[in-house]
Amino acid sequence: MRRVLVANRGEIALRAIRVCRHLGLESVAVYSSADANSPHRWSADHAVCIGPPPPKSSYLNAGALIETAVALKCDAIYPGYGFLAENHAFAERSKQAGLTFIGPDSDAIASMGDKVAARQAAAAAGIPVVPGSEHGYTSAEPAKAASADIGFPLLLKASAGGGGRGMRVVERAEEFVAQFEQASAEALAAFGNAEVYLERFFPQVRHIEIQVFGDRHGNYVHLGERDCSVQRRHQKLVEEAPSPALDDATRRQMAEAAVALVRTLKYVNAGTVEFIYDPSSGKFFFIEMNTRIQVEHPVTEMVTGTDLVTEQFRVAAGERLSFGSSFANGRSAIEFRINAEDASRDFQPSPGTLKRWRPPTGREVRVDSHAYENYAVPPYYDSMLAKLIVSGSDRASCIETARSALARFQVSGVATTVPFHAHLLQQTEFDRAEIHTRWIERDFRMVIT
Incomplete structure (x- = not known):
């Protein structure tokens, strides 16, 4: 590694830039027009405006990030947390572009990013998992049928999600359909995947x-x-x-x-x-x-x-x-x-x-x-x-x-x-x-x- 593109903003971008300096690496910052006065722009060896303020047009624009890294002859890309850090397609595209992705392999991101697959992997490794559905659902009625075996209260979770989005606690069966539809819609908007799975909810853990x-x-x-x-x-x-x-x-x-x-x-x-x-x-x-x-x-x-x-x-x-x-x-x-x-x-x-x-x-x-x-x-x-x-x-x-x-x-x-x-x-x-x-x-x- 010689030059690293830091595909993030805020304090984690600053931290990565300091690490680059400590390791003798050049750093390339990207920033949206809303972050034109953000310290990570000033601190890096090079900085490029990646797009307008909305994340989809800037920090979530995987194509623009990779093109910028390649154009500036970067060897690696650091995602930090949030944005594209757990996007397996971004990790794979980075690799295909000849960039070292400073994080796990795309296969690991994909397998653990699918929460149902992650549960299955944990169970296969002998780790106790929360009682729940064996797969995810995109329709409320079959999911409601599965809820009878799990019991209430239960937790609806976006299969492809995290950070609390696409997540709902359902206290009673009468609330299930409305809560499922809300969780599924939020999961689709946040992650492009409407699938939701079910877990037993423990109220005080x-x-x-x-x-x-x-x-x-x-x-x-x-x-x-x-x-x-x-x-x-x-x-x-x-x-x-x-x-x-x-x-x-x-x-x-x-x-x-x-x-x-x-x-x-x-x-x-x-x-x-x-x-x-x-x-x-x-x-x-x-x-x-x-x-x-x-x-x-x-x-x-x-x-x-x-x-x-x-x-x-x-x-x-x-x-x-x-x-x-x-x-x-x-x-x-x-x-x-x-x-x-x-x-x-x-x-x-x-x-x-x-x-x-x-x-x-x-x-x-x-x-x-x-x-x-x-x-x-x-x-x-x-x-x-x-x-x-x-x-x-x-x-x-x-x-x-x-x-x-x-x-x-x-x-x-x-x-x-x-x-x-x-x-x-x-x-x-x-x-x-x-x-x-x-x-x-x-x-x-x-x-x-």
Whole structure:
């Protein structure tokens, strides 16, 4: 590798550009006209306007991205997370164009991107899966017939989806058809695939994910877990490691299951195997695998001392993994997503201009961001402005550091989730780790002021 096109924007594009510089590689940034004043454009060695603001015309325009990479004589392309990161056709087209795709092979993306196929692969590897349908449906009536064997409440999930889109909880049979049609329509609009499958819904579970990595030399490892149970409508808000809900035996079993899956797949590069965990029974179930780097990867970096993005580049270049399996090294870390959203108004997006932007600093404080004072927050993309990551010798010290950091986080001009996170840290249930994935929606949001 000599020159890399970074097919993304925001903080992950900045991170990739820094990795290029660290590894002695040239970087090529792409930007939409809405991101003309975004730092990733300035930071790269070269920058090209890829199109107008709408994602389909810019960051999701696979043909334009590949043509640009080839025209500028790039050797590789880095997708980051979101946009085309889990698009198997994009990975394959990159390969056919002679570009190294800095991520997993297209076959792995395809097999895990189809959630039904992913369940089947996990079951074949001996991993417990959530009870559900054997295949997906595009019509409500046959799906409703299958729901009788699963029982209610159940969860409708887009077969080709992720990120909470095309997902609905159905409490009663009477609601099934209407909810199915909504989920299917949303899945078609978001992913071009209307297929939906069914899973048994557990109302009070933790969401646990295992960071995994593989290389082309037959090495497959895990780097412990992250607990992502603070969610709203299936969108993660806070992530931490290690999980305060797991005992050591369950932690090991979950990690071993994740490695078994990536070994079965002969998986290369970074990925995340996701589970739900039922504290009342002590059981866990596979739900899906994300074939990319995650937004919350800094949590793992902070507790294991690894550099996951640099490792993505190294593994894509054919090198062996530089680390083995490991859990948290005795430290804790928590990440807070700082979004341009108003939590007091049901997390309504809040685009505009940042009149003040002074993130906190400190020895145990890390802020990954592309925002700056007078930055115009565009309305076209994900609302995340920054990730605030704190670390400490244990969870209690992390929470104290986070309280201080959030109190010092100065931002105005747009509404953000800083006050939400500050209020979250005042809740006894969070302090005692007594929450679940629906806790924000059911027990918390009504008290946001």
